[in-house]
Amino acid sequence: MKFSEQWLREWVNPVLSREALAHQITMAGLEVDDVESVAAAFSGVIVAEVLDVVPHPDADKLRVCQVSDGQATWQIVCGAANVRTGLKVPMAQIGATLPGDFKIKKAKLRGVESNGMLCSEQELGLADSADGLFELPANAPVGQDIRAYLGLDDAIIDVDLTPNRSDCLSVMGIAREVAALNGMTFKPHEVPEVHFSINDEFPVHLDAPEACPRYVGRVIRNVDLSRPTPLWMVEKLRRSGIRSIDPAVDVTNFVMLELGQPMHAFDLAQLSGAIHVRFARAGETLTLLDGQTVTLDETTLVIADQQKVLAMAGVMGGEFSGVADGTRDLFLESAFFTPLTIVGKARNYGLHTDSSHRFERGVDSGHQRRAIERATRLLVDIVGGQPGPVVEMVSKPHLPVRDEIELRHQRVDDVLGIHLDRTRIEEILARLGVTVTRVTKEGWFFNVPSHRFDLSIEVDLIEEIGRIYGYNKLPVTEPKARLAIPSLPEDRLSVRALKQQLVGQGFREVVTYSFVDRESLRLLTPMHSTIELANPIASDMAVMRTTLIAGLIKAAGYNQNRQQTRLRLFETGLAFHSWQGEIVQEPKLAGLLAGGRLSEGWLSSKDKVDFFDLKGQVEALLALTGKRYQWRKGDHPALHPGQSAEILLDGAVVGIAGALHPQIVKSLDLNGPIFTFELCLNSIVKAKVPNFRGISKFPEIRRDLAIIIDKATDYADVSAVIAESAGESCVRHNLFDVYLGENLGADKKSLAVSIVWRNSERTLRDEEVTEAFNNVIKALEGRFGASLRS
């Protein structure tokens, strides 16, 4: 809503500077987007009259003019095509300064002296472009400063209103608000009834009273639309961003801006029989004022006569029933259409008008008669004519009813955090037109005015009290709460610690959507049934993720497409799938590695990451828990069959890790290899509480073992056999070499394991160790058919 500051001050004029006023309006919740001067800075420009025009002796396009400033006559050379004798124009005198600090001096143009300059709207900074001189009305007072004449020491205030404050979509509405904020009494301008001088009426039928409970109309005959709209009205409209068209349209727009009531003027000669306010019949068409023809549907309210549709109610008039050049007789409309009827209608037809903007947010339902009287007065003053009587059709049961709102005094105190006296509360609300109907033991019942569509419950009133009292004046109170010390059991890790660990390992956290595309889930987790969204925002965000890997590979693809190839990503969040009709949601931690093992450098190899980088990273993360995790060969469908592992804790699978299946890499258009893991967050936060054991004073004894074994045998199984056969004194064993070679045979491998023994009470004897060592060899021979490598 844009309006002129001066216009507002005609309604209510608080003793506040322009800036203070704008600030006050913003602070009251009506955000001022912009305060813009009506005209650029200039001085020394007055209203002048052209007395005589003769051609320039030496230039085709220039004219030599004699111009009067009311006291003297000046010779001015002018190049504008529309300069003519008798024209009133703005004249920049010698010594004037035009926008852009352009000084006017005495000059000679092709040998002819020029004592000033005649100006266009563009040259005065009033318009972005102009065809010629700014033609002033014939009654403009010669000699008056143009700034004073046009009221240019004004500003355009642009308020960005929230949708609930439709009552402020008019100068009167803003004025009411400003008056309330300053504790001033607000009195709407008197609108005296215009007495009818003819008896002509045009009948109106409310065929859809639930959508249009009030329709006020009036005939005005013998208007002269060739008369110009007065400059003051043109300027007010312009400052609200509305172009002047003809006096009838200008007046309806002016009343809309002034009082907030959208109006429409029909050419009475085009109407037949009676006005019917009804819903359109399917297939009816209407050619709108903007020239486009629309096919209406049955939910669209229209204004029709007995034969045809005339206008789309509350949105836009029709081309053929509108006011045109030859119009002599008018039918004025001032109606109340319910917001629900209008909301969304304009948009359905690709329209947005000042009228639909107001009706869909809510227009004061008690205001139609006042608006039509105001419009009649203005029209008769400008274009003459004889008004007929006002015809008002009302369907009382369909007018909006406002329930009383109860307000408890204690609630005001509780919500705002301050105590206000009864009288202060009553006074604040009274300023807004909210009146007491009943006083109760606890507070009041209030009636809200019909223009405040946004007030319906107790807190709405409390909000108003806070707003008018001043949010800025509410005391700053630190929130008080009883805080319990959270328990942080030692046997649980925080997710934050896990995240920090990964960041320390060079990973970066990503945040991806829980909604992913169906196709990638079909590839990644064909075993899970997915949960579809009822109303997805996009087709590639149609299902809930069953695995966080879906989001990670999308992020990886995004980065690979932008030349970021060395990736270490992780994410925590919920994964969802459906199991036996139930929704299962599980917190997960997933990660992804791709690209170089090390970032490029003179000392680092260019090798890419492999499975063991992945395993090392996951083990380093899990080391934080202090628990023993087992790795075994896995068969997850998303992973490469030869590089796929399951991670177990106490015998239960708690995660997977491996290379992304090459076919998935290919079909998702990624650059492989890509390594990924996903862990159940609830399992890996379990931590081991340390248990002290004394350090042995006695030496340890190490024996190395090299065995040849079937290639398919997992070291994890070998390791388990060693652990159980090496005796109680064995403290650790370690795989330190793996060898594959022709000489062993194609299906064999050689493992070299060191085994270390130690006793905490005495030094071990050599024979004891040898015996234990032989037991290990025997067990390995027996279990795996292993043979010692010679």
Place this chain on the structure above:
Amino acid sequence: MGRDSDGSIRWLEVMGCGWFILKYSEQLELIRKLREASPLVWALERLAMLRYGVNDLRMFFENDMRF
């Protein structure tokens, strides 16, 4: 709140808050318990944008490694 180049005060919304409407919230036991509270929507990204001069909110969710 900040100041423009010409010194005038400019506002930027960084948090929204509102009030549950009772007639809806009473249908929900969970929200009913909360109805004395005014929900705050606190988007950390907005504050981070101001603090660090990030000019596009979407960058927080693009997961671009260069960010």
